[in-house]
Amino acid sequence: MYQRQKQELRQQTSAHLAQTMTILSMSADEIREKIASELSVNPALELTDERICPTCHRLLPDNGICPNCCTLKSEDEESIVFVSPRDDFAVENYAVHSELSHEPDMDSAQHEDLPTYVLRQIGPDLEDDEKMIAAYLLTSLDEDGFITSSVLEIAQYYHVLPSKIEEVIQLIQHADPLGVGSRNPQEALMVQIQHLSGLIDIPDKTLDVIRDSYDLLIHGKYREISKIHDLTTKQINTIEKFIGENLNPYPGRAYWGEKGIDNNVDNNTYHFPDILIYYLNDNPKNPLVVEIIMPISGNLKVNEFFKRESKNAPEDKVEEWKNDIDRASLLIKCLHQRNNTMVRLMEVLVDLQGNFIRYGDSNIVPITRAQISKLLDVHESTISRAVANKTVMLPNKKVVPLSAFFDRSLNVRTIIKDLVKEEKKPLTDAKIVEVLTGMGIDIARRTVAKYRAMEGILPAHMRNSANLR
DNA sequence: CTATGGCACGGATT
């Protein structure tokens, strides 16, 4: 008897824990879904219109800004962290709203982001359903302007033929940053060549070499290429030079990278950020505001009416109703806990990585989840879960995964990137190591090569300071 | 001989 009670209790708490953990590791989108599905099956859960601050649980004034949590507590405070209720992040609107009738013009290109820019160009040629597909494709491009998801997946998702997707991709590829929406550098180059043929002179067999021997070319294996394509080394050099001067293997980066701004498409999914970070009143001198998105408006609570009625429930329902109530209050508790953890996590994170947030990638300080867990006095896995599956929009409108805050090499990588950008003669990896050592950064030559590859920077002999279009 | 990529090992991180 006593034993059984104990066991039940243990089961309850372990269920409790299990749910706390899964909820903590969910993104805002997933939370939204979770709540929606729970609402539809559980009569004990209720979403009311009351506006309650999810951080401190006080009633919110009409403007939805909590006077307690969303203001500076003192003058010298450097950041404000709070949970904000928002359900106004409509995913589809992203593309459909940007009206598609305008001419593409160079001026606006610098201000709007890549997906919008491309969509404007091709919009007029698209059917409505194709617009959806195009929007999806464009928003899921990675930072190089490549498509990451597979055509088949998308086709299934939208219930259309793969060939239809391919058509849309073709259109995208021939829009302005020529070659965006390819799957890899090779494809991008081929698109660019096809487009340029007839406009300017292209060395013999350039297309053939890229199509059939791309890997060899990348690795500079001239001998094999000359065997396969019956070309002299000199001809191959001409081809390589031509590519370097006229084409760009990374269309997305060429377009936005030249201006020093990477585009802001997130690279795995098209989720909206779970966390927003911006300057108070958009003034960089002001403190940082950190909004942790809670994707519901109104207040989630146990339906009081249902609770009262359940006391005189019919025999056969007693168990079920009680269960419903437990589930509802458990879910609410877990959500509170998630909010609490996220707020605490973000507080130390802005504190530690403030310079990274404000002044960019090279200012990131390498930290680990384990360190944070000690700081907050929680288990490491708690931090792991809290960091997992979340994305952050930084003040510069870039969306990055929260795990980027724990990137141990980002600072060095950006330094290398800058170094290469400023270089007069191409720096070899060994040279880069020297410079870095001089700056107090001690890494192996091999590692520089890896970082280079990560940033999509070509090896020294392949880049003749020509990445211009 | 120099520059760079591939493979794989070991230690740290999650």
Add this chain to the structure above:
DNA sequence: AATCCGTGCCATAG
């Protein structure tokens, strides 16, 4: 326990 990351060693091309 699984995964990630930096690195050393070796092969290959020039």
